[in-house]
Amino acid sequence: MTEPRSDSWVAGVWRELGLPGLIDVHVHFMPPRVLAAVWRYFDEAGPLIGVEWPIRYKWPEDERIEHLRSMGVRAFTSLLYPHKPGMAETLNGWGAEFAARVPECVQTGTFFPEASAASYVRRALESGTKVFKVHLQVGGFDPRADELDEVWGLLAESGAIALVHAGSGPVANGYTGPGPFGDVLARHPNLRTVVAHLGAPEFTGFFDLADRFPNVHLDTTMVFVDFTGGLGVFPAAEMPRLRDLGLAGRILFGSDFPNIPYTYAHQLEGLTRLDLGDDWLRAVCWDGPSKLLGVP
Template identity: 60%
Template sequence: MTDAGGPVADHDDPAADDGVPDLWRGLDLPGLADVHVHFLPPRLLDRIWSYFDAAGPLVGTEWPIRYKWTEDERVAHLRAMGVRAFSALAYAHKPGMAADLNRWTLDFARRTPECLPSATFFPEPGVLDYVRDAIDAGARLFKVHLQVGGFAPTDPALDPVWGLLTEAGVPAVVHAGHAPVGTAHTGPEPFAELLARHPALPAIVAHLGAPDYLPFLALAERYDRVALDTTMAFTSFFERFVPFPAAERPRLRDLGLAGKVLLGSDFPNLPYPYAEQLAGLVRLDLGADWLRAVCWHNAAALFDLPSA
């Protein structure tokens, strides 16, 4: 395929992880920036992996995790693929755990230079204080999982938190969509209500908002600081359940070129090679400039990443 940014050859569709560097080198990028990567305390991560292994109610399908490796092995693999910036998204599913998770993830970022300092929160007493503490400690990205957390984004306890993130300009990756299993608080309507209250909120909608792609595309078009991440979208695993409508690819291209689509993967919790995420983006045939924007430039602008 070609565009104003030059050709993207067939071999740039990586079939395996060791081919990932060929993609970003072929695009003349310094590497990849992935805003949807999970690093968590080992005991919690083990419990999450067990939940996926059991195809728990919020998973809803067989999900054999490919990268059940040690923390050091997972960091080394990201580095080997050229992922030069990545998050450490943790998420609280009950009261009393978010502040401890933030201490762990922020410490992980201090000892992992490529990691964007990441944090989370839950609607509970004291939430504003520990979110402010996390920002003061350097947090540059938050994760909110409405499906797993089981709370509404408009919970009154969170109203001052969203206001603080807006004022500080710190984005939150929000799992707002119904996929893989919807709950009372997922879907475009609760998130749209949140944005109506906080129209300047910097937010990144995980998984492109799947399966409700169209209303989440519309929200990203309407609100200046709302973006989308590509996590799991366009992979063969995800497309069998919630295929992205081909007719909407021009809108996706426009949003990506406008800085509003960012690479996300869900590493390490993947039932397929990391390379499949990138191969799916290449197969969209939206052009080299779009791939450059999504794989690096949009996150680089948002997080002021070094260019070399």
């Protein structure tokens, strides 16, 4: 890993592009005890991590919020996710409270395959939740589970967004990869989706889904950086599709802040190094996420 740029560099990039700032679709805020447990898991390089992963921004919540603001991140999510039944509704309540006190936050929720899922997702939608994080790797569940069919239907009908970690990086399980979630999309083709990490490492398979389903988007999180973390290397053969999908507003800037082992600026630096042009960067860093999330 080369030493990445300082975060003081970030604002100059969006200003040179003529943008009002950045929109980051992949940011994690969680209840303190939950986030502390996540950080311990990363510190221990647990089985779902598999590599040394020192978190750079292990800061108090208020400092993390202010850091995003200082870099000009005008809107961001608060991605949270359960790893077992009985957690999701409490997380949704916390997410609603967080969004109410942090105006830049797009209200974010989650769910798990359980009998109550449709009921609490409906309540979350009624409370204003716009994005639902779904982590198939950590949750270890099949997105085609019977308990989730009504949930996917609710999201598709409402226009809410499912941000799904469906790729097999950094560690696969039986429900990751484009096949299982592709079956969900085939049943709910209008579902508005963001595939995390460009679907790494099954980039081509998830780009194929984007070709089939016009509401599928993909985020850049932890791709094109010097630390792959088991996500694989983006294939050069897919660069034309990356360019075209980006210009169409379907590739979205994401960082994984604060759970990254390098500077925030390095994610943006990785995108600038692709040399896909200013119009592509504008679409990825603002126009595409602004349209999807409804950020003016």
